[in-house]
Amino acid sequence: MSSSRISCLALVSLLLAALPAAGQVADRPSSARPLLEQGVELLRKGEADQAEPLLRQAALAAPEDALVYFYLGSAQMAQSEYPDAASSLRRALRLNEVKPALGRANWREAQDNLGLALAFQQEYGQAKKVYEEALEKDPGYPAFSYNLACVCSRAGDRLGAIAALREALLADARQESGPTLPDPSVDQDLKGLLGDPRFQATLLVAIGPQPNDGPGSALMREGARLLSAGEDTAAEAKERAAIAAEPDSSRAWFFLGGALEEQNHLPEAAEAFGKALAADNPPGRVLSKPMRRHALMVEGMAALAKGQGEAAAGFFQAASALDPFHPMAFYDLGRAFALQGKMKEAAQAVRKAENLKDNLTAVEGPLPDPAKDPAFDRWSGNPAWQALLKGETAAPSSGSPKAPVR
Structure with a gap:
């Protein structure tokens, strides 16, 4: 406090x-x-x-x-x-x-x-x-x-x-x-909870009907209440019903992504978060910056899991642009560069994350240790990698992928 x-x-x-x-x-x-x-x-x-x-x-x-x-x-x-x-x-x-x-x-x-x-x-x-x-x-x-x-x-x-x-x-x-x-x-x-779908769902637990409600709003709020209470499977079903009634409901897509994420269905969660971002037009109309950053981070993690380093880097760069002081997007960007074999870029991203690690809250957890991270195992015994992490040497840049347009 x-x-x-x-x-x-x-x-x-x-x-x-x-x-x-x-x-x-x-x-x-x-x-x-x-x-x-x-x-x-x-x-x-x-x-x-x-x-x-x-x-x-x-x-x-x-x-x-x-x-x-x-x-x-x-x-x-x-x-x-x-x-x-x-x-x-x-x-x-x-x-x-x-x-x-x-x-x-x-x-x-x-x-x-x-x-x-x-x-x-x-x-x-x-x-x-x-x-x-x-x-x-x-x-x-x-x-x-x-x-x-x-x-x-x-x-x-x-x-x-x-x-x-x-x-x-x-x-x-x-x-x-x-x-x-x-x-x-x-x-x-x-x-530290602002981008968390379960937290965002909790903010709606006492909210009743609103003047600007769409055809799926009541179902969306019911799903949010279930997600807040940890009833993730039931929340998923309710949010799918909300989307069927109102396909462009960015909140329903976001909470669906959250329910799927809680069930460890990462590819499906990433798809839902992607649709939440697409429905939030213009960007920020409904979803706050922390919510959008969370969605992009999950999309990036799903791309990493598929071995799509370049796509993952784009998502993490977009997430870091929404909050340039949050370290996790930079750290995961380092993982994405490592997947592409880009040592210098990976080290720069990890160093950036290290410089920002004090911005993490306890509820978000500590920044991972790159020495213990399997994402960087390929360079674990490489002196050049250790030097780059310390900022002691430079290597030719291998370029950076562009962030996806949102």
């Missing part, structure tokens, strides 16, 4: 947190009351750094008070003091179990911010446990599921992230006050 997102959520928590009622304050030791009141008032003004010392003194005066530790943890979250915030919020929740004092809204904020504090320390396993336990007690609260999705994504758990996001969106759609969640398609914690 990005620090800006967590800080923003922490600030929202402070703004939403209820001030102690008069009766609540009266229940506290007289020495703690003014400290708590002053600390909370400073929090309301956004002066967390001044509030924290007062709330620490209040905690010393009332060490068994869940509400005091809740506000202390909130002040620490607002200052990005995540280890201290996690400790304070854990204590607040433990004390609340013995003597309830938080109320529903503050209990939710304490659970949510505890998960965030752990996640920002990359304690993803602990953060996941916090949200899962919170959902057992409050399964209908969308923020718990949404932040669980973000934690899973940051931890590299693709299917866990998608499943949690699906539950979050469905729960959010049931909120009487209207949607409360941010847009997942612009959340940096989920950016």
Whole structure:
């Protein structure tokens, strides 16, 4: 989770947190009351750094008070003091179990911010446990599921992230006050999933009929819901029905490609993705750049599997043009050049990928090691190959195929 997102959520928590009622304050030791009141008032003004010392003194005066530790943890979250915030919020929740004092809204904020504090320390396993336990007690609260999705994504758990996001969106759609969640398609914690058909299908799970629906739109959305839930065979059948009703539905073709890809039917998936791209006219009308890049990558992988190095290179070059900062298209371009015996071009592509590898998210996985990649076995003992990978020597260029027109 990005620090800006967590800080923003922490600030929202402070703004939403209820001030102690008069009766609540009266229940506290007289020495703690003014400290708590002053600390909370400073929090309301956004002066967390001044509030924290007062709330620490209040905690010393009332060490068994869940509400005091809740506000202390909130002040620490607002200052990005995540280890201290996690400790304070854990204590607040433990004390609340013995003597309830938080109320529903503050209990939710304490659970949510505890998960965030752990996640920002990359304690993803602990953060996941916090949200899962919170959902057992409050399964209908969308923020718990949404932040669980973000934690899973940051931890590299693709299917866990998608499943949690699906539950979050469905729960959010049931909120009487209207949607409360941010847009997942612009959340940096989920950016590694943007081109994933199962993720894109999940974004539609709570979407009903639209004014511009085509004859196959309802079937397409049913297929998307099945794909999101991992029912890939049923999703395939539903998307085929959607295409029969609306042959130029780029989304239906894209989700069909995703369902086939999940079933490891690579040639058929590549064909479906190709038709999705062809139907998306002009390019980008329906399919986002990450979706188009994913489609091209699958087409390239299918061409590689058939031994069609030149065609594969064209697909990977087109994919890299859509996102010149994503390393996988360049790495796979290196594989395509290797299939054609083009050592220099392969090395240049792999080096480019290596330079960009920090742009990969955990959910996308690490960049492969070319020394262990069978695609480059032909040059494994070749000093010239090793030198080229290091950029130490040059070799005559053997040309590059043109990218296919999309």
